[in-house]
Amino acid sequence: MQQNTYTEENSEYLKKNATWHTQDSEWKAKQIVKLVKNNKLEIKNVVEIGCGAGEILVQLQKMLNDSNINYEGYDISPDAYNLSKSKTNKTLHFFKEDFLMKEGIFFDLALIIDVFEHVDDYISFIKKCSDKATFKIYHIPLDLHISALLRNQLIEARKSVGHIHYFTKETALATLSDSGQEIVDYFYTPGALELPGNSLKTRVVNIFRKTLYALLPDFSVRLLGGYSLIVLTK
Numbered sequence: 001m002q003q004n005t006y007t008e009e010n011s012e013y014l015k016k017n018a019t020w021h022t023q024d025s026e027w028k029a030k031q032i033v034k035l036v037k038n039n040k041l042e043i044k045n046v047v048e049i050g051c052g053a054g055e056i057l058v059q060l061q062k063m064l065n066d067s068n069i070n071y072e073g074y075d076i077s078p079d080a081y082n083l084s085k086s087k088t089n090k091t092l093h094f095f096k097e098d099f100l101m102k103e104g105i106f107f108d109l110a111l112i113i114d115v116f117e118h119v120d121d122y123i124s125f126i127k128k129c130s131d132k133a134t135f136k137i138y139h140i141p142l143d144l145h146i147s148a149l150l151r152n153q154l155i156e157a158r159k160s161v162g163h164i165h166y167f168t169k170e171t172a173l174a175t176l177s178d179s180g181q182e183i184v185d186y187f188y189t190p191g192a193l194e195l196p197g198n199s200l201k202t203r204v205v206n207i208f209r210k211t212l213y214a215l216l217p218d219f220s221v222r223l224l225g226g227y228s229l230i231v232l233t234k
Helices: 012-016 022-038 055-064 078-087 122-130 146-150 154-161 169-178 200-215 217-224
Strands: 045-049 070-074 092-095 107-113 133-141 183-189 228-233
Touching (some): 022 133, 022 183, 045 055, 055 078, 122 133, 122 169, 146 217, 169 183
Parallel strands (some): 107 133
8 A cells, every 4th residue: 555644654643533433433433334234235255445443444334234244454654564463353453564565365345434535646546446346435525615615624634634635526436436436325424513512613514505405406415515425436
């Protein structure tokens, strides 16, 4: 895997994000479960590439509640591995390894959740991910919207959470298609509306987001942001 700001071999990311976003993991797992069930996926093994603290897999294991499914999480960050390793159980294991360097291993489903916007050569990264599983689920923040541009918000995302690539719905889907993957299903995920800990300013803007999204969802996301995209490919 390319070296990148998300999984760098030091504690800088952990200093800026002490919880490694575990407070968002249950919500993200719910979005994954929705996509899995909507498409009636039959899965026996799941890998998360760039799993961070591992809490998404913990929550996914609880929600799917199937003891026949095996889960593996990989991250090259020592900080992430130290946060995840205590969560290991009989069918859930974590590794401090570059998963994309492993050969002869293939999964039914690969999760790439809020990862490739951090990776230098993200096209190559996505292509390698695609070769490791039948189905792939990507969660992609849609940072590129009019409100963010007007408020110079992109540079803040770069500094705080290490996003070095920015996407709209259209460019995110085109990126996955251009990597040779077939888009099976996707939908917006309303992080600004549903995640805990939103600021007062966000809650005020959410009033307008909800109203406009109900009328013109694509335009609302392009104008005000607050949404990510979850995509199932094969």
